[in-house]
Amino acid sequence: MKFEEWEPFYKEIVSTMGYDVVKDREAANVLRDLLLQNRNYIKPDYIRELIEDKRVYIFGAGPSLELALKYLSFKDGIKISADGATSALLEFGLIPDIIVTDLDGNVEDIKRADRLGAYIVVHAHGDNIEKLKEYVPQLEKVLGTCQTEPLDIVYNFGGFTDGDRAVFLAEELGAKEITLVGFDFGDIVGKWSKPHLKGHTPIWESKRKKFEFAQKLLEWLKKNGRAKIERIVCRPLDYAMSECYIER
Secondary structure, X not given: OOHHHHHHHHHHHHHHHOOOHHHHHHHHHHHHHXXXXXXXXXXXXXXXXXXXXXXXXXXXOOOOHHHXXXXXXXXXXXXXXXXXXXXXXXXXXXXXXXXXXXXXXOHHHXXXXXXXXXXXXXEEOOOOHHHHHHHHHHOOOEEEEEOOOOOOOEEOOOOOOHHHHHHHHHHHOOOOEEEEEOXXXXXXXXXXXXXXXXXXXXXXXXXXXXXXXXXXXXXHHHHHOOOEEEEEEEEEEEOOEEEEEEEO
């Protein structure tokens, strides 16, 4: 997605969610400065080499993620976790190859995956400037992204939430097939979405709006992107069984 294609979506998001464009731009510049100071930034080609022409699994933090990780294998593709979903993968003994995060998830788990070799795609926006300052210097391999105009080492591939931004990243960097896991977009938010959640919880209004934008953007990408995009849907059948199937 080129910036001129992303900009109308961004303007609608800012208008609906009440975000501050000036603060978003400030965050992008803060991230750039941190990456230059700490010399821990990578360029997109590092990730392109990993995922180009490959099957990519992208893990969101929806409630169904637990069933998918319990009953399915993901050894035949590259694993990208969206922020809090990283914690679920680690719980099940999986190390994501790439993490897409605005640092809202369990940062200790993100740091652990970083040490184990994951590339960390850190997103800058107006509400996470202090987290950027605290955590970016602690990471080893960071690709910076923003939601305003891209900078020389801070990129904008499109997308809004960690989950759909991960899909736009995979599309931009050449994935052949993208399979979404734990992308439920329902009335229940998965317990891995925020560190303070003790369990799956009813959705709140701002989260519902974010889901709506994420779905809208993914529909755009299905029509305009090159990669084949599908979604794994999992649901419990009874106390001992579940059903998982592909939705195209």
